[in-house]
Amino acid sequence: xxxSIHKPGFILGDALDIPxxxxxxxxxxxxxxxxxxxxSEDFAxxxxxxxxxxxxxxxxxxxxxxxxxxxxxxxxxxxxxxxVGSVAALKPQDMIFAQYREQGALRYRGFDVDQFMNQCxxxxxxxxxxxxxxxxxxxxxxxxxxxxxxxGTQIPQAAGYAYGQKLDGLDACTICYFGEGAASEGxxxxxxxxxxxxxxxxxxxxxNNGYAISTPAAEQFYGDGVASRxxxxxxxxxxxxxxxxxxxxxxxxxxxxxxxxxxxxxxxEAMSYRLGAHSTSDDPTGYRSKDEExxxxxxxxxxxxxxxxxHKGWWDDEKEKALYARHRENILKALKEAEKRPVPVxxxxxxxxxDVPTPQLQQQLKQLKAHIRKYPDKYPKTAGxxx
Amino acid sequence: xxxxxxxxxINNALDTAMAAxxxxxxxxxxxxxxxxxxxxxxxxxxxxxxxxCFNTPLxxxxxxxxxxxxxxxxxxxxxxxxFGDYIFPAFDQIVNETAxxxxxxxxxxxxxxxxxxxxxxxxxxxxxxHSQSPEAYFAxxxxxxxxxxxxxxxxxxxxxxxIRDDNPVLFFEPKRLYRASVGEVPDEDYELPLGSAxxxxxxxxxxxxxxxxxxxxxxxxxxxxxxxGVDCEIIDLxxxxxxxxxxxxxxxxxTGRLLVSHEAPVTNGFGAEISAxxxxxxxxxxxxxxxxxxxxxxxxxLSHEVEYHPDATKVFEAIKATLHY
Numbered sequence: 001x002x003x004s005i006h007k008p009g010f011i012l013g014d015a016l017d018i019p020x021x022x023x024x025x026x027x028x029x030x031x032x033x034x035x036x037x038x039x040s041e042d043f044a045x046x047x048x049x050x051x052x053x054x055x056x057x058x059x060x061x062x063x064x065x066x067x068x069x070x071x072x073x074x075x076x077x078x079x080x081x082x083x084v085g086s087v088a089a090l091k092p093q094d095m096i097f098a099q100y101r102e103q104g105a106l107r108y109r110g111f112d113v114d115q116f117m118n119q120c121x122x123x124x125x126x127x128x129x130x131x132x133x134x135x136x137x138x139x140x141x142x143x144x145x146x147x148x149x150x151x152g153t154q155i156p157q158a159a160g161y162a163y164g165q166k167l168d169g170l171d172a173c174t175i176c177y178f179g180e181g182a183a184s185e186g187x188x189x190x191x192x193x194x195x196x197x198x199x200x201x202x203x204x205x206x207x208n209n210g211y212a213i214s215t216p217a218a219e220q221f222y223g224d225g226v227a228s229r230x231x232x233x234x235x236x237x238x239x240x241x242x243x244x245x246x247x248x249x250x251x252x253x254x255x256x257x258x259x260x261x262x263x264x265x266x267x268x269e270a271m272s273y274r275l276g277a278h279s280t281s282d283d284p285t286g287y288r289s290k291d292e293e294x295x296x297x298x299x300x301x302x303x304x305x306x307x308x309x310x311h312k313g314w315w316d317d318e319k320e321k322a323l324y325a326r327h328r329e330n331i332l333k334a335l336k337e338a339e340k341r342p343v344p345v346x347x348x349x350x351x352x353x354x355d356v357p358t359p360q361l362q363q364q365l366k367q368l369k370a371h372i373r374k375y376p377d378k379y380p381k382t383a384g385x386x387x
Numbered sequence: 388x389x390x391x392x393x394x395x396x397i398n399n400a401l402d403t404a405m406a407a408x409x410x411x412x413x414x415x416x417x418x419x420x421x422x423x424x425x426x427x428x429x430x431x432x433x434x435x436x437x438x439x440c441f442n443t444p445l446x447x448x449x450x451x452x453x454x455x456x457x458x459x460x461x462x463x464x465x466x467x468x469x470f471g472d473y474i475f476p477a478f479d480q481i482v483n484e485t486a487x488x489x490x491x492x493x494x495x496x497x498x499x500x501x502x503x504x505x506x507x508x509x510x511x512x513x514x515x516x517h518s519q520s521p522e523a524y525f526a527x528x529x530x531x532x533x534x535x536x537x538x539x540x541x542x543x544x545x546x547x548x549x550i551r552d553d554n555p556v557l558f559f560e561p562k563r564l565y566r567a568s569v570g571e572v573p574d575e576d577y578e579l580p581l582g583s584a585x586x587x588x589x590x591x592x593x594x595x596x597x598x599x600x601x602x603x604x605x606x607x608x609x610x611x612x613x614x615x616g617v618d619c620e621i622i623d624l625x626x627x628x629x630x631x632x633x634x635x636x637x638x639x640x641x642t643g644r645l646l647v648s649h650e651a652p653v654t655n656g657f658g659a660e661i662s663a664x665x666x667x668x669x670x671x672x673x674x675x676x677x678x679x680x681x682x683x684x685x686x687x688x689l690s691h692e693v694e695y696h697p698d699a700t701k702v703f704e705a706i707k708a709t710l711h712y
Contacts, residue, residue: 129493
């Protein structure tokens with residue numbers, strides 16, 4: 001029962017004033033009272049390896065798109081810690097539903113350099129069989145549900161997936177990533193409300209990076225960010241510094257614990273900044289200042305984490321140089337190989353629409369093959385490879 | 388065998404499916420303890436527990452989004468949309484997500500376990516939003532299967548097949564027949580094939596084709612035509628997507644004439660697809676243009692429901708016109 005009042009009295013929209021959880025300062029030292037994680041050197045360095053891999057991959061693939069070698073790319077520059085830090089707090093059996101800027105989580109799970117490249121080049125070794133645009137990754141083996149472009153659609157799906165894990169009695173939950181722009185979609189409302197009412201162990205992790213393409217967060221919502229809404233749905237909620245890998249990790253450890261012991265969802269709002277363009281089809285100089293970007297570049301999450309590793313005595317300039325060189329070399333080599341691989345055979349055009357192609361689809365493929373045989377010069381990627 | 392109406396047959400199918408496979412889960416608005424606004428899910432919660440039969444918040448996009456996730460996890464959700472008219476908030480989840488889940492992931496993930504049940508169709512004074520027949524919107528979407536039963540026996544057999552099919556299925560239930568259509572239904576577990584039409588009555592002069600509640604109208608019109616000496620062949624399409632082209636084309640090659648009838652508006656209704664396909668595949672056999680007797684291109688009306696409806700006299704008139712072409 002709610003308390004009664006006997007005169008009109010609003011609770012104002014900014015009444016909550018949700019705090020931000022922080023562990024690491026930008027210089028890599030800890031805030032007073034913050035707790036350092038009990039990590040082995042190997043584990044800490046594995047995370048750094050993943051962060052740097054993604055940064056180098058993003059840089060190289062933006063270049064590849066500029067050269068016209070792939071049609072599209074979308075970097076996670078400045079937000080690497082939010083995905084790597086959170087996924088490192090989960091178990092391999094936990095399912096991931098991503099939006100598209102969480103390549104760090106996939107890398108942490110073991111997606112290798114060739115798999116990234118095969119997907120971006122839509123070649124015959126792509127797990128997705130060359131059907132989706134670059135960065136729409138997915139892997140059953142790594143429990144990373146395939147990404148799709150429509151925003152927010154994965155949010156109620158994650159609630160359903162986690163509900164199934166609960167029904168099966170598994171020690172597993174689902175994490176769902178999305179941006180603060182996607183949180184304006186109806187599916188955000190639907191998904192969080194479904195998860196709360198149906199007691200579904202889902203971790204909703206919102207990357208609030210300040211922009212949805214050109215739209216600043218101030219034009220996206222008027223309340224106290226995305227976190228304030230979680231409380232309205234009755235969901236345990238935390239705001240965290242998304243550029244602070246240790247804070248994101250600790251928040252996600254707590255979220256997983258809460259989700260599985262309470263059979264309830266959790267909302268984490270990770271505050272960050274999209275340092276790069278929205279995608280290779282976007283130019284941010286049209287809607288934000290260089291000064292603003294420079295201010296946030298100083299809060300680089302990878303740099304912050306590196307400072308911590310250095311304080312621990314686990315890292316130095318020489319290792320840094322070698323790591324970047326190794327990733328650059330591997331990525332370039334994989335890129336060149338992926339680029340040479342052929343596209344999937346034409347039969348993959350009709351496979352997987354259904355479990356088995358319908359008679360109509362088989363007929364359409366037959367007609368297409370006859371046409372390609374007649375005009376092979378018009379279809380050079382598939383003409384020589386018809387059965 | 389038991390006497391059941393169409394609703395009881397659906398309830399019996401859900402009961403049968405949930406008893407046979409604990410992965411089958413039923414949910415939607417008012418589906419839980421209350422048993423659904425039409426009572427299609429009566430007693431399922433008390434038999435299988437709140438975890439497997441439950442109410443959701445009132446959000447169609449949420450219901451289907453949740454169902455997509457649950458199906459991709461390996462369960463077999465049977466999601467109910469209270470009226471077909473309210474399926475549109477979930478259009479994005481169905482068209483962009485459900486239908487493309489397997490294809491876009493290279494079969495890494497799929498939602499083949501999903502079945503979406505929804506009452507459809509007019510004739511119950513339901514006005515704009517309790518009468519629509521939205522099947523054609525979905526028939527334009529590769530990756531979905533669409534099924535419509537015409538009587539209790541079919542409802543049980545087709546619903547069981549839909550739940551167990553390894554593809555997402557939209558199952559449209561003719562609500563006008565929920566209590567009006569009564570018949571013998573086997574008590575045991577059985578399935579009827581998806582993607583396969585059924586020749587309900589053999590004839591020589593003209594092929595009449597429909598699905599769901601409209602089958603009753605065809606039967607009535609065929610009886611009227613019989614008095615004039617016209618021998619109609621009647622086919623129930625049963626599956627809208629994928630549809631049984633061969634059975635329909637074979638029939639038209641025999642009769643030389645085709646009449647397609649559906650409650651939905653005529654323009655871009657599924658009759659257009661059938662008409663074009665038959666024209667391509669049986670061109671030399673056709674002795675008259677394929678004719679469509681359908682709803683008008685208006686929102687489903689209230690006071691003029693009878694006039695709107697492609698009823699038996701309209702079908703009868705069209706049969707005569709086709710035969711005298």
